[in-house]
Amino acid sequence: MGKGAFYRCVECNEKAAELHRDYSNGILKITICDSCQKPVDKYIEYDPVIIFIDAILCKAQAFRHILFNTSLNIHWKLCVFCLLCEAYLRWSALHGSEQSSDPADIIRYTKEWEFYGKFGLAALELAAFCSGVLSFLWLWESRLQGRSAELHLLLRALLLSCYGKVLLIPTVIWEHDYSPLCLSLIKLFVLTSNSQAIRVVLNCSRRLSLLAVCFGLLSETLTAQSCRKLQWSIQDIWTS
Numbered sequence: 001m002g003k004g005a006f007y008r009c010v011e012c013n014e015k016a017a018e019l020h021r022d023y024s025n026g027i028l029k030i031t032i033c034d035s036c037q038k039p040v041d042k043y044i045e046y047d048p049v050i051i052f053i054d055a056i057l058c059k060a061q062a063f064r065h066i067l068f069n070t071s072l073n074i075h076w077k078l079c080v081f082c083l084l085c086e087a088y089l090r091w092s093a094l095h096g097s098e099q100s101s102d103p104a105d106i107i108r109y110t111k112e113w114e115f116y117g118k119f120g121l122a123a124l125e126l127a128a129f130c131s132g133v134l135s136f137l138w139l140w141e142s143r144l145q146g147r148s149a150e151l152h153l154l155l156r157a158l159l160l161s162c163y164g165k166v167l168l169i170p171t172v173i174w175e176h177d178y179s180p181l182c183l184s185l186i187k188l189f190v191l192t193s194n195s196q197a198i199r200v201v202l203n204c205s206r207r208l209s210l211l212a213v214c215f216g217l218l219s220e221t222l223t224a225q226s227c228r229k230l231q232w233s234i235q236d237i238w239t240s
Contacts, residue, residue, distance in 0.1 A: 010060075010069070011039075019031055043065040051065065063161075063200040067200060083123050085165055085168045085169050088115070121224070125223055129219060133158060133194070136215040136216070140208065150201070157201050161190070162193070164186055164193055167186050168183070168186060171186070191217065195212075
């Protein structure tokens with residue numbers, strides 16, 4: 001955390017100046033929150049695996065620890081990795097098990113460019129989702145207007161809470177009849193994580209966070225449909 005930054009109590013979301021105090025002989029004492037009289041951040045003593053499990057369970061305390069009390073800045077790397085997972089899923093669904101006998105065949109390069117296209121489409125849909133969520137919250141929450149720092153924190157929270165998309169890869173590798181159901185459950189899990197991340201950052205009601213996620217999902221869906229219509233129009237022009 002940088003100079004002038006503050007921490008948050010994982011229990012009540014109140015600001016705190018420090019997470020622990022360092023005494024002599026390496027003795028650390030966890031700071032107690034003045035508001036709720038509980039440890040400001042109990043997770044500083046927990047194993048990362050426990051924190052990860054609590055994050056998967058969408059516990060607000062784990063989200064506050066990650067977003068406010070750590071310097072975890074892997075959201076852009078995680079975003080690219082999740083987009084690659086989603087692009088590979090779409091690309092593999094498009095071609096299935098088709099293989100080209102000639103490694104230098106033009107079809108091989110066509111398929112490669114199609115993967116890049118799927119990656120670009122996934123990135124565009126994610127951008128539409130995040131823009132829809134942030135626009136809705138910016139219009140609804142007047143305290144966000146003119147506060148780019150809080151909007152940046154919201155964007156970071158949205159990207160980090162998309163970690164569930166990594167589960168798309170095992171779904172593709174171990175393909176079975178229940179894959180469509182698994183994909184729907186993964187999507188639902190990601191949206192639930194997004195909603196919880198919004199609640200934690202803004203300390204708002206569940207209704208507002210769900211409305212923001214629904215608005216973002218609508219924006220993403222409209223963008224995907226527009227891209228498909230544009231693709232079909234280009235194909236019609238190309239084949240005519």
